[in-house]
Amino acid sequence: MKITIVAGARPNFMKIAPIIKAIENAISAGHKVSYRLVHTGQHYDKKMSGNFFEELGIPEPHANLEAGGGSQAEQTASIMTRFEKELESNKPDVVVVVGDVTSTMACAITAKKLCVDVAHVEGGIRSGDMTMPEEINRIVTDSITDHFFTTSEVANQNLRANGVSPDKIHFVGNTMIDTLLSNMDRLKDPEICVNGERLKEKSYFTLTLHRPANVDEEGQLKTMMEAIIDGTNDFPVIFPVHPRTAKILEGLHIEHERLCLVEPLSYLEFNHLVKNSKGVITDSGGITEETTVMGVPCLTLRNNTERPETITLGTNELVGTDPTNLKPYLDKLLKGDWKKGGIVPLWDGKAADRIVEKLLKIYNIVPSPTVPILEPIPSA
Structure with a gap:
């Protein structure tokens, strides 16, 4: 299985880091899987991009599209035209997009037009506010996504309400929390x-x-x-x-x-x-x-x-x-009257492991006997 992972802006980097680690663990365990990391260059400032790769142990991207800034339309067009060339040269089985930034939507559209599957990490979340560019990105991306990796039951409900088949919804948890929990002692x-x-x-x-x-x-x-x-x-x-x-x-x-x-x-x-x-x-x-x-x-x-x-x-x-x-x-x-809060289901640091395990099953990658089987993914 060949996976292309897309990152473009600061919020993406925390979400892809544990996915890459989980894929590399699967490779080490003998699974026939490979990946390419594509940085669209949507965030190109060092503080907004570069040092995140260094701090979170993200490897150098296999490709940097260097799409840069510009208006929403200019940036979307630049990402799409450059990502199209990337996919034509290195066609994967699935493109994994994360979050809700411009790169997420642009790369999902490009992949689907080239008949490549799209998996959306953090699919199904909605604000209901169409003045937010991110909301438009979410809706467009989810309208063409093949597999949805969700962070909450609310996201699952949103997708079901939009007619998404339950077998396409995979409740796995939150990869950004994977990154946070794994770095708490490094702050x-x-x-x-x-x-x-x-x-x-x-x-x-x-x-x-x-x-x-x-x-x-x-x-x-x-x-x-x-x-x-x-x-x-x-x-x-x-x-x-x-x-x-x-x-x-x-x-x-x-x-x-x-x-x-x-x-x-x-x-x-x-x-x-x-x-x-x-x-x-x-x-x-x-x-x-x-x-x-x-x-x-x-x-x-x-x-x-x-x-x-x-x-x-x-x-x-x-x-x-x-x-x-x-x-x-x-x-x-x-006054000290703030609520204490509690534990959100599956925000336990294992979301990326669940994502990779599910991708291996979806694309019929035979498990290696050396790979530990995680607890079953809860039904969406």
């Missing part, structure tokens, strides 16, 4: 200082913002930042600034002695920051999953989420994009 202190003093555990908030609803309009961003500074009392706010947000912040001249703007952090540094935070304020989806596993209070500045299990089972709360909503949530957190 690295970013050694950030505020007013000349190093950060102490649970003595600061971590902030991330990048979604258009929060950062594209200067007045909204300014009001939100003021609400965050006002609501966090005497706690420093550490803000690793996304490149798109940095450009807008430059013109707002927002400064405060407790607000610490830093460059994007590496994976190990960022999760050390999150793990030791009093709480996290974010508009990211993936971070809500990581905070749930680490038991860190999370306030999501969005009106919807594609990861409802982080709310119903985890430590996340949906605050919304109205800055006036934030203070009551922060007051509750600072």
Whole structure:
């Protein structure tokens, strides 16, 4: 079996690392399987891409399409034309795409037009918000996917409601959590200082913002930042600034002695920051999953989420994009009344093993007697 794995943007890298490791374990055990790792180049900044490969032990890509930036349409077209040439030269049995970035959708379309199977890791999640580019990417990708590797029962329900055959839905867990759990003892202190003093555990908030609803309009961003500074009392706010947000912040001249703007952090540094935070304020989806596993209070500045299990089972709360909503949530957190959260089913560090085991069965790769059989994958 020949597998092509696609990665294009920062959220993808945490999801592919354990899959590659599981494939390499299968190869070592004697399975007739090989893979090619294709980096589309959607994220091309070193902090947003390169050091993730180094930190997570991801091998050098077999191909880098170097698609670069541009508008949504320009980037999609560039990825598709370059990935088409890659597949024509190295045709696999299945293309594995992860998440919901532009590369996910573009490479899925390209593969299907060349009659190559597509497996979508993190299939079936939905926010219901069609203003999000990611939601469009999810819907388009899932409309042509052959096999869905899902993170939750909610995702399974979404796919069944769209008419997907149950035998195409494989509930395996969350590969991003595989990466987190395998790196918990490797987290690295970013050694950030505020007013000349190093950060102490649970003595600061971590902030991330990048979604258009929060950062594209200067007045909204300014009001939100003021609400965050006002609501966090005497706690420093550490803000690793996304490149798109940095450009807008430059013109707002927002400064405060407790607000610490830093460059994007590496994976190990960022999760050390999150793990030791009093709480996290974010508009990211993936971070809500990581905070749930680490038991860190999370306030999501969005009106919807594609990861409802982080709310119903985890430590996340949906605050919304109205800055006036934030203070009551922060007051509750600072009083020590935040919910504890619990364990999300199959977020146990074994999702990638389940994915590879299932692919071997789907493509009739005869198991080696030396390969341990995992517990059966739960029915979707």
